[in-house]
Amino acid sequence: MMSNLTGAERTRAMMITGLGALIGLVMAIVGRNDPMGAHGWIILLFFAVLFFVLGNALYDPEPTEDRGASYYDDPTKVGIILALVWAVVGMSMGVWVASQLAWPDLRFDAAWSSFGRLRPVHTSGVIFGFGGNALIATSYHIMQRTSRARMPDQISPWFVLLGFNLFCIIAASGYIMGITQSKEYAEPEWYADIWLVIVWVVYFILYIRTLARRNEPHIYVANWYYLSFILVVAILHIVNNLAMPASLTGAKSYSLFSGVQDAMTQWWYGHNAVAFFLTTGFLGMLYYFLPKRAERPIYSYRLSILSFWGIVFFYIWVGSHHLMYTALPHWVQTLGMTFSIMLLVPSWASAGNALMTLNGAWHKVRDDATLRFMMVAAVFYGLSTFEGSFMAIRPVNGLSHYTDWTVGHVHSGAMGWVAMITFGSIYALVPVLWRRETMYSWKAVEWHFWLALTGTVIYVFAMWNSGIIQGLMWRTYNEAGTLRYSFVDSLVAMHPYYIARAFGGLLFLTGACICLWNVVMTIRRVPHVAPSLDYPTSSEAMEPAVPVAE
Amino acid sequence: MFKKILKPFARLFEFQARTHYRMERHSMALTFGIIIAASIGGIVEIAPLFTIDDTVETDPDMRVYTPLEQAGRDIYIREGCYACHSQMIRTLRDEVERYGPYSLAVESQYDHPMLWGSKRTGPDLARLGDKYSDDWQVRHLVNPRDLVPESVMPQYAFLLEKPLRTDDLSDRLGALRAVGVPYTDEMILNAADDAAGQALPDGDKADGVFERYGDATAIRYFDGRRDRVTEMDALVAYLQILGKLTDLPAQMQPIAEE
Numbered sequence: 001m002m003s004n005l006t007g008a009e010r011t012r013a014m015m016i017t018g019l020g021a022l023i024g025l026v027m028a029i030v031g032r033n034d035p036m037g038a039h040g041w042i043i044l045l046f047f048a049v050l051f052f053v054l055g056n057a058l059y060d061p062e063p064t065e066d067r068g069a070s071y072y073d074d075p076t077k078v079g080i081i082l083a084l085v086w087a088v089v090g091m092s093m094g095v096w097v098a099s100q101l102a103w104p105d106l107r108f109d110a111a112w113s114s115f116g117r118l119r120p121v122h123t124s125g126v127i128f129g130f131g132g133n134a135l136i137a138t139s140y141h142i143m144q145r146t147s148r149a150r151m152p153d154q155i156s157p158w159f160v161l162l163g164f165n166l167f168c169i170i171a172a173s174g175y176i177m178g179i180t181q182s183k184e185y186a187e188p189e190w191y192a193d194i195w196l197v198i199v200w201v202v203y204f205i206l207y208i209r210t211l212a213r214r215n216e217p218h219i220y221v222a223n224w225y226y227l228s229f230i231l232v233v234a235i236l237h238i239v240n241n242l243a244m245p246a247s248l249t250g251a252k253s254y255s256l257f258s259g260v261q262d263a264m265t266q267w268w269y270g271h272n273a274v275a276f277f278l279t280t281g282f283l284g285m286l287y288y289f290l291p292k293r294a295e296r297p298i299y300s301y302r303l304s305i306l307s308f309w310g311i312v313f314f315y316i317w318v319g320s321h322h323l324m325y326t327a328l329p330h331w332v333q334t335l336g337m338t339f340s341i342m343l344l345v346p347s348w349a350s351a352g353n354a355l356m357t358l359n360g361a362w363h364k365v366r367d368d369a370t371l372r373f374m375m376v377a378a379v380f381y382g383l384s385t386f387e388g389s390f391m392a393i394r395p396v397n398g399l400s401h402y403t404d405w406t407v408g409h410v411h412s413g414a415m416g417w418v419a420m421i422t423f424g425s426i427y428a429l430v431p432v433l434w435r436r437e438t439m440y441s442w443k444a445v446e447w448h449f450w451l452a453l454t455g456t457v458i459y460v461f462a463m464w465n466s467g468i469i470q471g472l473m474w475r476t477y478n479e480a481g482t483l484r485y486s487f488v489d490s491l492v493a494m495h496p497y498y499i500a501r502a503f504g505g506l507l508f509l510t511g512a513c514i515c516l517w518n519v520v521m522t523i524r525r526v527p528h529v530a531p532s533l534d535y536p537t538s539s540e541a542m543e544p545a546v547p548v549a550e
Numbered sequence: 551m552f553k554k555i556l557k558p559f560a561r562l563f564e565f566q567a568r569t570h571y572r573m574e575r576h577s578m579a580l581t582f583g584i585i586i587a588a589s590i591g592g593i594v595e596i597a598p599l600f601t602i603d604d605t606v607e608t609d610p611d612m613r614v615y616t617p618l619e620q621a622g623r624d625i626y627i628r629e630g631c632y633a634c635h636s637q638m639i640r641t642l643r644d645e646v647e648r649y650g651p652y653s654l655a656v657e658s659q660y661d662h663p664m665l666w667g668s669k670r671t672g673p674d675l676a677r678l679g680d681k682y683s684d685d686w687q688v689r690h691l692v693n694p695r696d697l698v699p700e701s702v703m704p705q706y707a708f709l710l711e712k713p714l715r716t717d718d719l720s721d722r723l724g725a726l727r728a729v730g731v732p733y734t735d736e737m738i739l740n741a742a743d744d745a746a747g748q749a750l751p752d753g754d755k756a757d758g759v760f761e762r763y764g765d766a767t768a769i770r771y772f773d774g775r776r777d778r779v780t781e782m783d784a785l786v787a788y789l790q791i792l793g794k795l796t797d798l799p800a801q802m803q804p805i806a807e808e
Contacts, residue, residue, distance in 0.1 A: 100702075101671065104694075104701070104702040104703065109707070114630070114704035114706070115634065116629045116634070119630060178628035178629065180627060182630075182632050182665065208581070219574045219577060224574065224580060228584045228588070232585075235585070235588065244728045244729050246718060246722045246725040247718065252624065252718070252725075254662040254663075255662045255663035259655055259656075259660075260599060260605055260606055260655045262661070262663045263664045263666050264595065264596055264599055265596060266663065268596060276588075302563075305566070305570045306563065306566075309566065312587045313587045313591070315588075315591075317595060325641045325642055326641075327638070327652075327653055327654055327657075327658075328655075329605055332595050335595060339591070404669075475644040482647075483644060487648070491672075491701070
């Protein structure tokens with residue numbers, strides 16, 4: 001990896017990591033009376049390790065071949081491995097916290113191990129650790145291939161990837177220490193938020209610079225989606241995390257907004273984290289890997305356009321459907337419901353576009369588990385977006401909100417759509433990236449597919465049942481006109497479903513572990529092959545970089 | 551007729567597709583297009599909430615959290631209690647009958663951030679204040695299954711042993727004032743003493759609490775220990791004030807009985 005960096009680049013990277021280590025040291029010192037000090041040490045350690053790795057390779061020979069003649073894949077490779085490691089970590093946490101709901105004594109009496117502290121480790125671990133790394137890695141791959149251009153420099157891709165992982169580490173370790181600002185999916189405190197803004201701006205500049213170097217007149221569909229993911233996540237992150245630190249030597253901060261305004265801002269952010277982190281980014285993956293793997297052009301270019309702008313415009317309105325029947329003014333609730341329902345059109349445009357792309361390639365779906373992952377992902381995307389629009393209808397929302405139904409809905413999206421498309425993309429990408437003939441074991445891919453599908457189905461059905469039972473029990477009246485069940489009655493009714501959900505999660509986790517093992521074995525055991533035309537070419541070259549649309 | 555209705559839509563779509571075809575050749579055009587399209591909804595929905603007066607009811611009697619209660623709130627956040635308990639009673643019949651008058655916007659006026667929650671693994675806590683005794687709260691936090699055998703709540707016995715950190719309370723109140731909570735200079739200056747005074751009524755610091763936060767402020771040994779102020783004191787003080795910052799909901803919704 002280091003051999004692809006020139007001496008000057010290594011020196012520059014050492015300066016960056018040295019500066020990072022210094023900042024870590026300062027944080028460790030000024031925050032010594034606060035949990036923030038522990039984060040200082042973590043940051044110091046993180047950068048010190050990188051610093052020494054770089055220093056160790058400082059006098060290694062310079063790269064000899066012309067780097068511009070190939071794509072820059074080193075950060076992509078590391079990103080894929082990191083994504084799978086985070087998948088195992090995040091999903092293990094998920095199985096643990098799910099089990100705690102069935103057997104509450106599984107916390108072993110330690111302060112750090114309660115449900116409240118571990119739950120964000122699970123959500124951030126899978127959304128940001130697994131999802132984020134997968135998005136960054138695949139975006140590097142896709143933007144280079146569809147632009148037929150190498151990334152413009154060697155350091156910023158590493159800065160984005162490793163900087164993002166540092167953010168994930170700070171987030172996860174912070175929750176365990178009790179550092180949280182309690183905004184769902186935006187729990188990290190102010191200094192982590194500032195760091196993420198820096199990383200994200202570099203990411204955007206890197207993306208734009210690569211696009212500027214492209215040898216294609218048009219920007220390919222997948223890139224529109226990745227671009228909207230980068231841009232809108234930045235907007236959401238900055239606005240939602242505006243906060244006043246209690247002091248510069250402590251982790252605690254207070255949101256700039258309060259009460260109603262804060263609730264609206266939080267769900268404007270929260271639901272659009274779903275839209276622009278967990279949907280458009282992964283649609284970018286879908287729009288590249290699915291046609292590539294099926295060897296079919298995208299069914300409709302126009303449908304892609306309709307879906308893209310529809311999603312970008314509509315999604316931002318719908319966050320307020322999380323606040324039905326609350327103290328949020330009624331007109332905002334109504335707007336949220338209206339747009340949530342309209343959102344079905346662009347969502348299904350993409351789901352339909354993906355499935356129609358498979359027309360004429362169904363025999364491949366039958367034989368190839370990798371393509372099947374992508375197909376099932378598209379199906380779950382369609383199902384989840386339908387369910388989402390349905391759940392935003394006011395009376396339905398009254399039942400689904402605050403119950404396990406929402407948890408089930410979120411997981412049918414997260415497991416069925418986000419994770420499935422990611423696994424499919426990883427299986428398609430790994431042999432290309434490491435120049436291998438195939439994956440090490442196709443049987444393991446099959447096993448993973450069926451484990452993931454079974455796990456998702458068990459999980460989602462368990463949560464549907466428990467959520468709807470819970471919601472109905474809360475509002476059941478007896479003949480005397482008083483409430484029939486106490487809250488605890490509904491809790492007792494949940495028990496079998498909580499066990500089923502932990503079991504479903506365990507199956508899903510097993511699949512992810514198999515995936516990590518399979519990828520590692522592929523890299524180590526499967527022989528190299530010469531790639532067929534996997535390098536930047538001019539636009540006059542005969543081979544199109546991507547299947548032609550329309 | 552159907553065709554006639556659809557025609558403008560088809561034209562619009564045609565226009566959009568052609569515009570997009572030109573846009574996707576320029577990365578910055580695409581960038582600005584995305585920013586504009588994605589900003590409209592947020593601006594329409596969020597900006598008015600800050601300017602329209604009736605977003606939040608006015609209540610001159612609305613009281614702020616004492617330093618001890620605020621410290622308790624911060625512990626509540628730290629332990630992730632919001633993951634399982636909401637603090638928002640919705641305008642649904644069963645919720646009002648189960649928990650009490652539905653929540654008003656003014657009740658979370660000083661809540662940075664709000665803790666309305668999104669999932670109820672446990673019951674809503676918006677009207678928890680004074681519902682149970684301090685002793686019940688402490689025993690419930692030490693081991694929930696001692697009082698509610700079916701509970702799946704984690705136990706928080708360590709709070710009883712952990713002394714409350716008060717040295718940064720002035721900073722915390724100061725930051726809260728910066729974001730709009732009306733703490734006075736005096737409240738900020740005496741935050742640490744007031745926190746100690748509220749949890750140790752026999753000490754000499756208790757008088758200041760009444761002076762600054764009103765005679766109705768609850769000053770008690772919340773955790774039952776008379777020798778020191780623990781995190782349990784703070785958390786229980788916070789739980790006992792939930793829904794008690796204003797009695798406006800009870801005035802507005804007199805039908806809801808207990």
